[in-house]
Amino acid sequence: MTIVFKEESFRDDFTYSNSDWAIQRFPFPFDKDSYMYSVNMERHVPVQAGSVFEAAFDVDEHYVSEMRDRALVLAEDPLRCQSLPHMTLAGWDVLELIMTSKAADYPEHFELHRDGDTWRWINRPLGIDQSFTFLDETTLPYGPLEYITRQAQGDFAVLDQRDDNLWMDAGMVTTQADWSLDFDIGMNFFEWHAPVPKAHEMGIFQRALQYLLNIRQGEPARRLNWTMTVNPLLDTSPENYHKWGVMRGELTPENIGQKLHLRVELQTFYRLPRSNGLLFPIRCYLISLQDLVTVPKWGRRLHRVIRDLPEELATYKGFIDNRPLILEYLSKYDDGAPTSPGIFPD
Amino acid sequence: MSHSPIQPTILSRPVYGELEPRSGSQHLFVADAEGGEAILDMARAAPEGFFDKAHIIFIPKETGQSLVARLESLKPAQLHIAPSYSAVVPRLHRVLSSAHMGLQLYLSGTEGLMGQAMLEATNQGIPHTAIQTEHRGSLCRRVQCVHCKGITEDVTMDPFQCSHCGLHLFVRDHYSRRMAAFQGVCVDAENPGDIPEPVERFP
CATH class of the missing domain: 3.40.50.80 (Nucleotide-binding domain of ferredoxin-NADP reductase (FNR) module)
Incomplete structure (x- = not known):
């Protein structure tokens, strides 16, 4: 399928929007009418043609504009992409995985030609035709991780596995839900999750780590995570919180449907072949409430989830002050009718 | 028994022990x-x-x-x-x-x-x-401003003013060994100018 790429912005005038196609395939994260933390891992295998779970690395109508936004963030703050010295080989693993996957899943947009270590990569949407030598950094304009993740939607954490733990030792992070790669780089799985309330006591991270340590090559896993963001702002970084935090106070009953977005992370996990590292892509999808409620099941369900969410989680996710306003809006779309199981529209 | 009042909080926050002689060269x-x-x-x-x-x-x-x-x-x-x-x-x-x-x-x-x-x-x-x-001694913290990346030494008050960019920061328990610093985050980002009275949390 040929994707038509949109011209849009994720800052200033915020012209980002979802087409009907993008709304229907939005990864709505709630499979029932309530939410609590869980390990919620499943095999990352294609389900439902056209869904965001079909390709290894989903490419959608926002691709070109998202990559432009990433370049703007990096120009402002190069610390958003870092790799500790021992992670270069893992960076090549990532480059290979993304190039081979995109070329296989989207042959009309991406091509990879390999002759031994001599590779040629064609990225049509971004107008790139690059010949280079695999494993030779001098033949690319950036390190391998930065090179390929400037061409792939979503954030990428690259984890080293040692001492029965996972260490956040490299990454490209420009579309994050309020965490800093620069601060967290070098931390282990428990340390970088330290600020998350409740989940430690529930044993979530211990179980998740055990699962992740055992992921094998060719058997990726995935889960969904979510929060809420005012305006379609990809870069909700702590670095820029003093600039975007004020937007949380800009919601009114009149603008909330258009301004408030459900922010969903499709998190996937891939074992890397040479480094034995783990690639942890965190792909961000944004949908305005007014678009979300066009799917009646989602409008009903989101109202119930937000209404019943424990206060601690609403605080951690940053919308406790806005919860009454959100409920006032969503309640209009909840007629009390039962909802069907699963995340997909009826 | 430790002489320090520092207690474990979140898992990135370091805790300390008591020195003991070990054999070594x-x-x-x-x-x-x-x-x-x-x-x-x-x-x-x-x-x-x-x-x-x-x-x-x-x-x-x-x-x-x-x-x-x-x-x-x-x-x-x-x-x-x-x-x-x-x-x-x-x-x-x-x-x-x-x-x-x-x-x-x-x-x-x-x-x-x-x-x-x-x-x-x-x-x-x-x-x-x-x-x-x-x-031993002061609980003062070394804090990195997550916004400008400047580090302020010996922080005793919370919130405090970043010695580099001047933003008013609250001090988290989130700690980076690589920075040897706690994280400081803008306290009035959502309500500019609304800065709580500083408290001596780290005397």
Whole structure:
């Protein structure tokens, strides 16, 4: 399928929007009418043609504009992409995985030609035709991780596995839900999750780590995570919180449907072949409430989830002050009718 | 029993133990202020001749001369009294870079001192789990502004004003060993100008 790429912005005038196609395939994260933390891992295998779970690395109508936004963030703050010295080989693993996957899943947009270590990569949407030598950094304009993740939607954490733990030792992070790669780089799985309330006591991270340590090559896993963001702002970084935090106070009953977005992370996990590292892509999808409620099941369900969410989680996710306003809006779309199981529209 | 009131909070927040003499080919101590007392307390349990192989680097800060003579009386092979941590860095770097297997490293005093010396040591290949630490004295924190990346030393108040960019920051327990710093985040981002009265949380 040929994707038509949109011209849009994720800052200033915020012209980002979802087409009907993008709304229907939005990864709505709630499979029932309530939410609590869980390990919620499943095999990352294609389900439902056209869904965001079909390709290894989903490419959608926002691709070109998202990559432009990433370049703007990096120009402002190069610390958003870092790799500790021992992670270069893992960076090549990532480059290979993304190039081979995109070329296989989207042959009309991406091509990879390999002759031994001599590779040629064609990225049509971004107008790139690059010949280079695999494993030779001098033949690319950036390190391998930065090179390929400037061409792939979503954030990428690259984890080293040692001492029965996972260490956040490299990454490209420009579309994050309020965490800093620069601060967290070098931390282990428990340390970088330290600020998350409740989940430690529930044993979530211990179980998740055990699962992740055992992921094998060719058997990726995935889960969904979510929060809420005012305006379609990809870069909700702590670095820029003093600039975007004020937007949380800009919601009114009149603008909330258009301004408030459900922010969903499709998190996937891939074992890397040479480094034995783990690639942890965190792909961000944004949908305005007014678009979300066009799917009646989602409008009903989101109202119930937000209404019943424990206060601690609403605080951690940053919308406790806005919860009454959100409920006032969503309640209009909840007629009390039962909802069907699963995340997909009826 | 630890002399420190620091308790575990979130999992990235370091906790500290109590120095104890271990067998080693060389003993390197880095301490500031009341951290000197941790060395003196540990010395009581040290075997005969222990300090013949010891190198003590001590930054007295507000303790002035009060601990220096007692540290001298331990008769360490080397005792270096230094005016600040940054003045110590070249010496520490030199000593660690030529250290052999069997070096024992002991850090005591404020968290900022221990964190920075630990970072220097881990950069030279010593695993952080092999380093002994004991917190003594002030609870002041070394804090990185997540916005401008500047580090403010010896923060006692929360919130405080970043000494680099001037933003008012609240101090999280989230800690980075790589920065040897806690994280400071803008306190009035959502309501500009609404800055809570600072409280001395880290006296």
